[in-house]
Every structure is written in C-alpha cells, then in structure tokens.
Amino acid sequence: MPGKRPAVLLITADQLRRDALGCYGGRAVATPHLDRLAGEGTVFDRAYTASPTCLPSRSSLLTGRYPRNHGAYSNFRDVAWLSPELPNLYRAFGEAGYEVGHVGKCHFAPVPYGNTRPDATLPYDDFFEHYRKLGIDHLALQDGKHVSVWFRDDFSAELEAAGYLDAYRKAMWDQEARKVFTFPGPAEWHPDAWVGRKAVELITSRATGDGPLFAWVSFSGPHFPFDPPAEYLERVDEAELGEPRIDPEEWTDPARLHYRSFHGPSKGRVEGGGDRHNEPEYWRRLRKHYAANVALIDDQVGAVVAAAKERYGDDLVVAFTCDHGEMLGNHGFWGKLRCYYDDVLRVPLIVRRPGGVGAGERSDRLTSLVDVYPTLRAAAGLAPDAGCDGRHVDETGHAHVFAEGEGFTTVTDGRHKLATARAEGMTHTELHDTASDPGEVHNLAGLPEAAAVQRDLQAATLDALLRTTLP
Numbered sequence: 001m002p003g004k005r006p007a008v009l010l011i012t013a014d015q016l017r018r019d020a021l022g023c024y025g026g027r028a029v030a031t032p033h034l035d036r037l038a039g040e041g042t043v044f045d046r047a048y049t050a051s052p053t054c055l056p057s058r059s060s061l062l063t064g065r066y067p068r069n070h071g072a073y074s075n076f077r078d079v080a081w082l083s084p085e086l087p088n089l090y091r092a093f094g095e096a097g098y099e100v101g102h103v104g105k106c107h108f109a110p111v112p113y114g115n116t117r118p119d120a121t122l123p124y125d126d127f128f129e130h131y132r133k134l135g136i137d138h139l140a141l142q143d144g145k146h147v148s149v150w151f152r153d154d155f156s157a158e159l160e161a162a163g164y165l166d167a168y169r170k171a172m173w174d175q176e177a178r179k180v181f182t183f184p185g186p187a188e189w190h191p192d193a194w195v196g197r198k199a200v201e202l203i204t205s206r207a208t209g210d211g212p213l214f215a216w217v218s219f220s221g222p223h224f225p226f227d228p229p230a231e232y233l234e235r236v237d238e239a240e241l242g243e244p245r246i247d248p249e250e251w252t253d254p255a256r257l258h259y260r261s262f263h264g265p266s267k268g269r270v271e272g273g274g275d276r277h278n279e280p281e282y283w284r285r286l287r288k289h290y291a292a293n294v295a296l297i298d299d300q301v302g303a304v305v306a307a308a309k310e311r312y313g314d315d316l317v318v319a320f321t322c323d324h325g326e327m328l329g330n331h332g333f334w335g336k337l338r339c340y341y342d343d344v345l346r347v348p349l350i351v352r353r354p355g356g357v358g359a360g361e362r363s364d365r366l367t368s369l370v371d372v373y374p375t376l377r378a379a380a381g382l383a384p385d386a387g388c389d390g391r392h393v394d395e396t397g398h399a400h401v402f403a404e405g406e407g408f409t410t411v412t413d414g415r416h417k418l419a420t421a422r423a424e425g426m427t428h429t430e431l432h433d434t435a436s437d438p439g440e441v442h443n444l445a446g447l448p449e450a451a452a453v454q455r456d457l458q459a460a461t462l463d464a465l466l467r468t469t470l471p
Helices: 032-040 053-064 089-095 127-131 145-150 154-163 165-173 189-204 230-235 259-263 280-310 371-380 450-470
Strands: 007-014 040-044 099-104 138-141 214-223 316-322 350-352 361-363 401-405 410-411 418-422 426-435
Touching: 007 053, 007 280, 007 371, 032 280, 032 316, 040 099, 053 089, 053 371, 089 099, 089 214, 089 371, 127 138, 138 154, 138 189, 145 154, 145 165, 145 214, 145 361, 145 418, 154 165, 154 189, 165 450, 189 214, 189 280, 230 280, 280 316, 316 371, 418 450, 426 450
Parallel strands: 007 214, 007 316, 040 361, 099 138, 099 214
Antiparallel strands: 040 350, 316 350, 401 410, 410 418, 418 426
16 A cells, blocks of 8 residues: 555575676576566666675675675674674664565575585574574575585475476586586476465565565575576577687786686686696587576566565565676686676666556666665665765766675776785785776786876775775
C-alpha cells in the first residue's frame, strides 16, 4: 500500500563481470530480467568494489566501511571474522521493525579451507551461529559452491536428501575438470536455482508477516567452478564470447605483481595463475560455462523480483550488484585474488526505487560498493550512520575510491589507478591509465611523465588512512 515503508532487497551475484549483462553491453547471453530491472532503476557506470576478495567485499556491502575499517580484510586469516558489534544492514533494518532475511552466500568469516576433505561434508555450526549474531532473523544458507560440498549448510543438507550431493562433491574435487563442468543434477538443484527458490519462498511466506522485509538474496554464481546445468549452455551465443586479452610482452618484467601468477605457480596471488599454457579451447569452454551461469542467475533474479512486486507492489527497493568481477582469461588468468584490473574491480550496480525515481537513468558518478549501505538505509528512512565510509548514490560522486585486502590496496580517480601489494617479501607498485590503456597492460609507476599522477594517488591513499584508520 502507498505510504508504507518499502520492502528492500539487496541482490548480489558472486564474481560477476559487468560486461556479462546486456545493460552493460554483454551479448554472449541474454539477460532480460536484469536488463528490465536496469530500465526501472538507475545504472551506475563507474561503480567499484571495495575489495577484489569475497569476504572483505561482502563485509563492506553490509557495513558501508572499507576493509581497513571493518577489519574483515581477508578470506584466509582467522582473525578476520566480521564483528557483530559493528553497525550493519541486518541490525539497522531489524531495529527499525523490519523482518530480516538472508538467502544464499554469507561468507562473513574465513572458511577453514585446510580442514576440507574430498570424502565428506563437515559440520558448520559455528558459522550459522556467527551469521545469526549479525542480526539475521531468517537464514537459508548456501555459503558458496565449494563450501556447500565441504561443509553442511542448508543447501547441502537438502541436496543430500535429494540424492545429488555426492555427485556434486566428486565433480568439485575432480582435478581433471579444471573448474569447468556441467552441474551433475537437475537444473532446479543447482545452488543458484536453490537460492532463487528459497528467496521466493521467503518473500511469499507468512514468515515475514505484514511488516516490511529487508532481505539479502546472495547467489554464489557465476563464481567458479563454472558449472551451469547443461541446458543453459544452449543459450550462449559462442560468436559473442570473445577471446581473452593476453599480451606476452606484459609478462617479461619480474617486478610486475602477477609475473609469477602468469609464469606459475601463482602462490595464492590469483586462483587461476600459472595457466599460461591453457589452450584456446579451454578458455572458450570456460567462458561459455561462465555465460551460461549468468543466464541461470538472470532467470532467478527475474523470479525473485516478480515475487517481490506481486507482494509489495511499488513499495519496493532493489539494489543489484556483486562482490567483485572475474578475469575470465584476460592477462592469462581466471579468478580475482589481488587483481587490480577493471575486470575485477569495476562492477555492475543497479538501484531500483519506488515511484520510478531514477528509472532509465545512467550515472557516471564515481561510486563504491560502500555506498550501498547508506543508500539502502536512506531508502527506508533510517538515520544516517556517520561512521561509514560510503555516501548516498544520489550525492556527488567520490574523488577517489579504494579496493583493499590482505597486503593489497588500490586507489582510482576513475581514470588512473594505483595498486600497491606485498608478496613474498617484495612491494609491487602498478600505475595504469585506463583511458589510454584500457587493457591495463603498461605499468606507468616510476616513470617521470606519470610522477604527478602517482604522487596524487599516493596522497589520496594516505589522506584516507589518516581520516579513517588513524584519525
């Protein structure tokens, strides 16, 4: 009914390239539902993630703070659990009288990767307890494709009962598949289909009562493994997949951050590092499976938004984005760890609001995913959080935005990008002009002609640290 506080949906995909969507120029697969959402809302063309890594980025979405300020800066260090004491979207909406739901991937705590076994799916109780402490009322957990075969979340429990968990676990551990395979079960049991189904159930059930709903619907695809149901491969236009951009001249300088990632082994810098010998057929297959995964997510987003409109009418706010992008073969890699490239850092962001506010508009304001938190709070009439790093997306864009993680930081003014990273006892510095060098091949760091730009970006980073981490 008009005048009621709107229902608010935050919908995310994991490791989604912006150019995989039709509204951002994608042509390999149709994304009609997300394109329709883009037509109903504002599309942000210069949105950047706060981290190229899942856990830090998701924590920034939830808190509106950069990793340096929320502390959950690593996928791997056990100290990087997101604190329930920090203000976050779940708690803010819950305290305002909203029912609070989360369906799909959380990943607000480092997964114990070293405990995983190929023959078992292990208990996960500590993670359920931690996630609920963040303020979630209704939790349907599918905490990532790998996690759901390593540890028993809600999805893996149901998948086992349906008889498909063992086959999925075997496919996941199959080293010969090299992260590319078709889902070994019916399409409706794919993790992303399960998340879509559970989200629709949350929206349509009486569990949410008559009050407003805030829900984060979090798809774990198209993050690797690239595992679409077989029928979705038929939707891909292979002529539009393109070829990876790989310039061998980029990898002649051992001082480059990803020199070892390219020549292998990557030593944890990029998941798909050391893949310089991958044949063209492998990259084509990987890209096709990735695009098919995107088509599946588009279908599910369509179902979720349709259910929300059916229940809430126009009293509905939807923000769609992802945690970060995916290399998809460019520079010779798949994955995203410590990647400063626009393939990973520049992300889709669509915001749909009641009353057609901003419908059909495109914004070139320099935007960060830390801006989602204050924007969604404002959409529901909640008081601002003065401690967050973000600002409402309708305000003037940022002069600089940052992406951070373990031993890694980047800053960009929307054109020039400076990355600094520590790896194996070395500090690497990379500077790129994305206007003259959109492929980000040529490192300008240390060159006299780029000295002023490098100095300004370094000064912006220091200023941010002094204003936030060291006020």
